[in-house]
Amino acid sequence: MIITSAKTFEEILGLLKDEDNIFVIGCNVCAAKLKTGGEPEVLEMCRRLEESGKHVVGWALPTAACSIRSFESLAEKNEKIKEARCILVMGCGSGVSAVASVVDLPIYGSNNTLSLGGSSGGKLLSNQCVMCGDCTISEYGGLCPKSQCPKALLNGPCGGSVDGMCEVNREMNCVWTLIYERLKRINRLDLLYVIHAPKEHGFK
Amino acid sequence: MLFNFREKLNSRKFLVTVEVSPPKGTMFSAPLEDACQLKGVADALNVTDNQCSIMHMSSLAFSKLLLDQGHEPIMQLTCRDRNRIGLQSDLLGAYALGIRNICLMTGDHPACGDHPGSKPVYDLDSVQLIELVRKLDSGIDFAGKRLDGGTSFCAGAVSGIDPENTLQLIKLEKKVRCGADFIQTQAVYDVGMFEEFMEAVNHLEVPVIAGLIPLKSLSMAEYMNKNISGIHVPEEIRLRMKDASSPIEEGLSIASDTIKELTKLSRGVHIMPIGSHKNTPRLLSMAGISGK
Numbered sequence: 296m297i298i299t300s301a302k303t304f305e306e307i308l309g310l311l312k313d314e315d316n317i318f319v320i321g322c323n324v325c326a327a328k329l330k331t332g333g334e335p336e337v338l339e340m341c342r343r344l345e346e347s348g349k350h351v352v353g354w355a356l357p358t359a360a361c362s363i364r365s366f367e368s369l370a371e372k373n374e375k376i377k378e379a380r381c382i383l384v385m386g387c388g389s390g391v392s393a394v395a396s397v398v399d400l401p402i403y404g405s406n407n408t409l410s411l412g413g414s415s416g417g418k419l420l421s422n423q424c425v426m427c428g429d430c431t432i433s434e435y436g437g438l439c440p441k442s443q444c445p446k447a448l449l450n451g452p453c454g455g456s457v458d459g460m461c462e463v464n465r466e467m468n469c470v471w472t473l474i475y476e477r478l479k480r481i482n483r484l485d486l487l488y489v490i491h492a493p494k495e496h497g498f499k
Numbered sequence: 500m501l502f503n504f505r506e507k508l509n510s511r512k513f514l515v516t517v518e519v520s521p522p523k524g525t526m527f528s529a530p531l532e533d534a535c536q537l538k539g540v541a542d543a544l545n546v547t548d549n550q551c552s553i554m555h556m557s558s559l560a561f562s563k564l565l566l567d568q569g570h571e572p573i574m575q576l577t578c579r580d581r582n583r584i585g586l587q588s589d590l591l592g593a594y595a596l597g598i599r600n601i602c603l604m605t606g607d608h609p610a611c612g613d614h615p616g617s618k619p620v621y622d623l624d625s626v627q628l629i630e631l632v633r634k635l636d637s638g639i640d641f642a643g644k645r646l647d648g649g650t651s652f653c654a655g656a657v658s659g660i661d662p663e664n665t666l667q668l669i670k671l672e673k674k675v676r677c678g679a680d681f682i683q684t685q686a687v688y689d690v691g692m693f694e695e696f697m698e699a700v701n702h703l704e705v706p707v708i709a710g711l712i713p714l715k716s717l718s719m720a721e722y723m724n725k726n727i728s729g730i731h732v733p734e735e736i737r738l739r740m741k742d743a744s745s746p747i748e749e750g751l752s753i754a755s756d757t758i759k760e761l762t763k764l765s766r767g768v769h770i771m772p773i774g775s776h777k778n779t780p781r782l783l784s785m786a787g788i789s790g791k
Binding site: 454 | 605608610619621669726
């Protein structure tokens with residue numbers, strides 16, 4: 296799941312200050328789960344934009360904003376898109392890009408895209424993966440230090456953690472402490488002695 | 500007669516290294532004057548690399564300024580601000596300018612400093628950075644290309660001193676396996692704990708230079724106990740600071756007692772005062788260390 300957070304309505308209004316006849320596109324996958332672009336949020340956005348003097352020509356909720364077949368497929372959901380002068384996408388950055396690839400109108404995103412995360416036991420998990428394209432997560436018992444350590448350290452913790460908490464955010468567990476505990480539970484502490492080479496960061 | 504830091508490292512001499520900071524700006528006369536007090540006292544001067552992620556003049560430039568004044572610098576280099584191209588490029592430049600000693604570390608996160616929005620690089624970590632230096636030393640770069648003149652660095656690394664911190668001990672072991680020539684540690688206040696640490700790393704057979712930060716107040720001791728990883732200022736020392744009529748003098752007296760103990764346990768002492776080195780020569784003389 297892509298983790299997003301909604302920009303403030305004031306910031307969105309600022310983005311749209313020279314725009315009118317807006318068409319709003321939500322996303323019924325990640326953004327819907329996170330309540331940043333599902334149907335209730337899209338309807339609320341339309342209402343508030345209208346209240347602020349903007350004309351909303353219509354809205355649509357594709358299954359996934361990041362997976363759009365064509366402009367026609369959007370028009371099939373709501374042909375009012377043909378009257379739009381601009382598009383507001385309530386998804387992640389990938390959703391905005393996918394819609395932009397089929398609609399030749401000014402396009403805006405209502406969210407900030409934070410990380411690739413997930414949820415477990417009802418708890419939201421952020422920064423689970425940075426999509427480095429060179430996966431070695433099994434070497435760490437299934438917890439990725441590249442994504443969960445703010446310094447992306449592959450060979451062990453920095454000297455900054457205090458009582459198992461991260462230097463950058465004392466409310467956050469040092470992922471290396473979590474890796475240690477997990478490897479201990481699965482009887483693979485030997486993995487801690489492996490010297491890991493840096494990742495290959497070529498454009499992928 | 501011993502000439503340079505590497506030779507001293509291989510001797511039996513108890514070493515004294517001290518930490519100096521480049522200026523925040525282009526005016527370098529004041530920090531050079533401060534360093535001047537360390538001549539004949541310190542064997543080498545660690546030059547910090549934007550310590551605490553607070554932007555300063557580069558460690559490389561200030562190391563060269565110190566070198567020109569007849570000091571022996573240990574240029575600190577962190578993984579925070581440069582990718583593998585920048586790191587290698589600076590290392591080649593440093594070597595060409597005469598810098599022979601380096602100390603390699605991860606570096607505090609930018610979020611902790613005065614430019615919290617800057618991009619954290621960490622292309623390599625401190626273990627990989629040691630590997631990189633050893634490649635440059637062998638005359639090839641990190642991508643395997645032959646260099647027109649390689650390096651020959653005396654390269655150290657850093658470590659905490661908590662003997663119970665398995666992860667940290669394993670990381671230290673990796674640094675030594677990658678070829679670290681010496682280790683400089685987090686500040687020691689609890690000599691008993693440091694002794695246990697030394698027992699735990701004895702098999703690594705690497706020279707360990709024990710860190711020391713003279714206390715200036717009780718609140719400083721309490722702050723470090725609470726906020727700095729691996730630092731433990733024992734109750735006994737806190738009481739000495741609490742009852743002291745002059746906390747600065749008491750801090751020096753505690754540091755001097757600690758150095759005396761450390762001469763039996765470590766290869767040297769690394770002094771990191773908060774502020775100037777005004778008291779460093781006196782501290783070493785109190786501890787019975789003659790310097791060079």
